[in-house]
Amino acid sequence: xxxxxxxxxxxxxxxxxxxxxxxxxxxxxxxxxxxxxxxxxxxxxxxxxxxxxxxxxxxxxxxxxxxxxxxxxxxxxxxxxxxxxxxxxxxxxxxxxxxxxxxxxxxxxxxxxxxxxxxxxxxxxxxxxxxxxxxxxxxxxxxxxxxxxxxxxxxxxxxxxxxxxxxxxxxxxxxxxxxxxxxxxxxxxxxxxxxxxxxxxxxxxxxxxxxxxxxxxxxxxxxxxxxxxxxxxxxxxxxxxxxxxxxxxxxxxxxxxxxxxxxxxxxxxxxxxxxxxxxxxxxxxxxxxxxxxxxxxxxxxxxxxxx
Amino acid sequence: xxxxxxxxxxxxxxxxxxxxxxxxxxxxxxxxxxxxxxxxxxxxxxxxxxxxxxxxxxxxxxxxxxxxxxxxxxxxxxxxxxxxxxxxxxxxxxxxxxxxxxxxxxxxxxxxxxxxxxxxxxxxxxxxxxxxxxxxxxxxxxxxxxxxxxxxxxxxxxxxxxxxxxxxxxxxxxxxxxxxxxxxxxxxxxxxxxxxxxxxxxxxxxxxxxxxxxxxxxxxxxxxxxxxxxxxxxxxxxxxxxxxxxxxxxxxxxxxxxxxxxxxxxxxxxxxxxxxxxxxxxxxxxxxxxxxxxxxxxxxxxxxxxxxxxxxxxxxxxxxx
Numbered sequence: 001x002x003x004x005x006x007x008x009x010x011x012x013x014x015x016x017x018x019x020x021x022x023x024x025x026x027x028x029x030x031x032x033x034x035x036x037x038x039x040x041x042x043x044x045x046x047x048x049x050x051x052x053x054x055x056x057x058x059x060x061x062x063x064x065x066x067x068x069x070x071x072x073x074x075x076x077x078x079x080x081x082x083x084x085x086x087x088x089x090x091x092x093x094x095x096x097x098x099x100x101x102x103x104x105x106x107x108x109x110x111x112x113x114x115x116x117x118x119x120x121x122x123x124x125x126x127x128x129x130x131x132x133x134x135x136x137x138x139x140x141x142x143x144x145x146x147x148x149x150x151x152x153x154x155x156x157x158x159x160x161x162x163x164x165x166x167x168x169x170x171x172x173x174x175x176x177x178x179x180x181x182x183x184x185x186x187x188x189x190x191x192x193x194x195x196x197x198x199x200x201x202x203x204x205x206x207x208x209x210x211x212x213x214x215x216x217x218x219x220x221x222x223x224x225x226x227x228x229x230x231x232x233x234x235x236x237x238x239x240x241x242x243x244x245x246x247x248x249x250x251x252x253x254x255x256x257x258x259x260x261x262x263x264x265x266x267x268x269x270x271x272x273x274x275x276x277x278x279x280x281x282x283x284x285x286x287x288x289x290x291x292x293x294x295x296x297x298x299x300x301x302x303x304x305x306x307x
Numbered sequence: 308x309x310x311x312x313x314x315x316x317x318x319x320x321x322x323x324x325x326x327x328x329x330x331x332x333x334x335x336x337x338x339x340x341x342x343x344x345x346x347x348x349x350x351x352x353x354x355x356x357x358x359x360x361x362x363x364x365x366x367x368x369x370x371x372x373x374x375x376x377x378x379x380x381x382x383x384x385x386x387x388x389x390x391x392x393x394x395x396x397x398x399x400x401x402x403x404x405x406x407x408x409x410x411x412x413x414x415x416x417x418x419x420x421x422x423x424x425x426x427x428x429x430x431x432x433x434x435x436x437x438x439x440x441x442x443x444x445x446x447x448x449x450x451x452x453x454x455x456x457x458x459x460x461x462x463x464x465x466x467x468x469x470x471x472x473x474x475x476x477x478x479x480x481x482x483x484x485x486x487x488x489x490x491x492x493x494x495x496x497x498x499x500x501x502x503x504x505x506x507x508x509x510x511x512x513x514x515x516x517x518x519x520x521x522x523x524x525x526x527x528x529x530x531x532x533x534x535x536x537x538x539x540x541x542x543x544x545x546x547x548x549x550x551x552x553x554x555x556x557x558x559x560x561x562x563x564x565x566x567x568x569x570x571x572x573x574x575x576x577x578x579x580x581x582x583x584x585x586x587x588x589x590x591x592x593x594x595x596x597x598x599x600x601x602x603x604x605x606x607x608x609x610x611x612x613x614x615x616x617x618x619x620x621x622x623x624x625x626x627x628x
Contacts, residue, residue, distance in 0.1 A: 136603040137562075139565070146593055147335065227451065252461060259457045263458070270451075
């Protein structure tokens with residue numbers, strides 16, 4: 001079964017994944033992105049080790065310049081900016097992971113069901129997706145957070161609730177492109193259940209493209225969360241980069257470090273994720289180019305006219 | 308322009324508007340807390356609560372409430388701000404011009420800048436300039452606009468003192484005529500550039516990809532075979548066709564420009580929607596935030612409609628079968 005499908009179109013075989021990972025790491029953008037993202041993840045995971053204690057506590061005199069004792073200086077209340085930035089990484093990480101997990105499950109489920117089932121289910125699910133996309137995300141999130149409260153859990157639900165439509169549409173399109181391939185037909189004809197077909201033949205083909213979309217969504221979420229806390233709609237009980245930047249506003253002339261370091265942290269994590277998704281896209285494009293070469297006859301088919 | 312296309316496209320506005328109304332209504336309905344208690348206070352007087360419920364139609368079936376909501380919104384009645392006590396529509400309309408001025412400037416600056424950069428980058432793909440532009444675009448994407456605004460203050464405004472950093476006009480001077488407009492322009496330089504920055508990144512990428520694709524096509528090869536220089540082919544033939552995708556994304560960009568403008572305005576104290584949204588966010592002023600959602604959503608519907616119609620006018624191939 002697997003030997004038959006692996007030789008044809010499905011990129012599911014493990015050695016393909018390993019080759020893709022190798023190509024990803026050799027890609028300069030991929031490696032840079034991976035390193036930047038890892039720095040943020042490590043800072044978030046080890047926040048309690050790197051900067052133990054409450055980041056909101058007073059650690060020294062107010063508005064001290066960056067120095068050996070306070071790497072990133074202190075803010076107007078004498079809080080250590082370095083500690084705050086490290087704990088902000090943890091908040092960003094929790095939000096991105098939580099939102100991506102929920103939004104990926106919703107988006108993939110809706111996209112795959114819509115694409116695989118087709119018919120009225122497809123129509124219904126896509127109409128719902130369009131309805132969700134009709135409302136501008138940033139302002140909708142502002143409204144929902146104002147209505148439902150700004151706890152970290154609420155924030156994650158709200159962002160997830162508004163982040164899945166792109167993924168749903170992309171994964172539906174991917175499903176449509178593999179649904180009627182020979183190997184799926186073959187699996188069906190030997191009596192494989194829908195569940196098996198989706199999990200073993202459809203999902204592995206959807207995942208690579210889905211990962212690009214999920215990564216891009218992740219970087220948008222970091223920016224959204226930062227913007228929310230910049231406007232004072234973040235969770236006030238946890239440290240966040242957006243809050244730090246907004247707090248720096250009044251002290252720009254006297255304490256540049258209050259703005260520069262937390263802002264750079266946002267930029268680094270967004271840049272890291274974007275670079276990774278770019279590299280992933282390149283690796284996938286190279287892969288599908290080889291696929292296209294293997295089936296060159298496809299390229300000779302006349303193109304459908306646009307009119 | 309194909310009439311059938313225009314009619315079909317105009318009809319698509321209806322479901323879009325309906326979607327916006329449904330989503331916003333559902334969100335407000337789902338919110339925790341009893342609106343009557345919120346307005347009337349926790350007196351615990353059930354009779355009074357019932358009276359209020361009837362007065363505001365909250366005892367009616369949900370469908371009827373939705374109908375009331377929809378007709379009110381479409382008539383331009385967005386309710387009264389909790390905090391400011393004024394009509395939401397008036398509060399928003401009062402601030403719209405300043406924001407539109409900023410957004411429009413940023414839209415023009417980023418489109419022109421992005422196309423120029425994209426064309427220069429496409430002249431030698433993967434050459435030093437192209438790589439530099441690509442790297443710049445990646446970084447431009449990653450910078451949060453509100454932080455970029457602060458950086459612009461730190462690096463440009465504070466160092467040189469050329470640009471004012473707060474407001475739209477100089478409060479101490481009382482300029483009239485041309486001097487007044489120059490004053491506004493001087494105040495607008497930094498906010499508009501900051502707002503345009505991340506947009507430039509997007510447009511550069513689109514323009515570059517579009518031009519490269521066009522330069523690869525047969526008619527360009529023919530033009531070059533007949534002796535046209537690569538630059539000439541780009542300027543006279545490729546650029547026109549490559550600009551189409553740039554036009555299509557204008558609709559989507561309006562959404563980003565709105566949120567970007569709100570954030571940049573709060574940093575620069577620009578007297579537009581930004582500070583209104585900031586105070587509404589901090590005081591949890593739902594009616595005002597709902598008004599903002601509706602304003603931006605309807606603007607998007609309108610701008611998408613206009614870009615599609617414009618696109619159909621420019622490209623005769625676009626029509627429904």
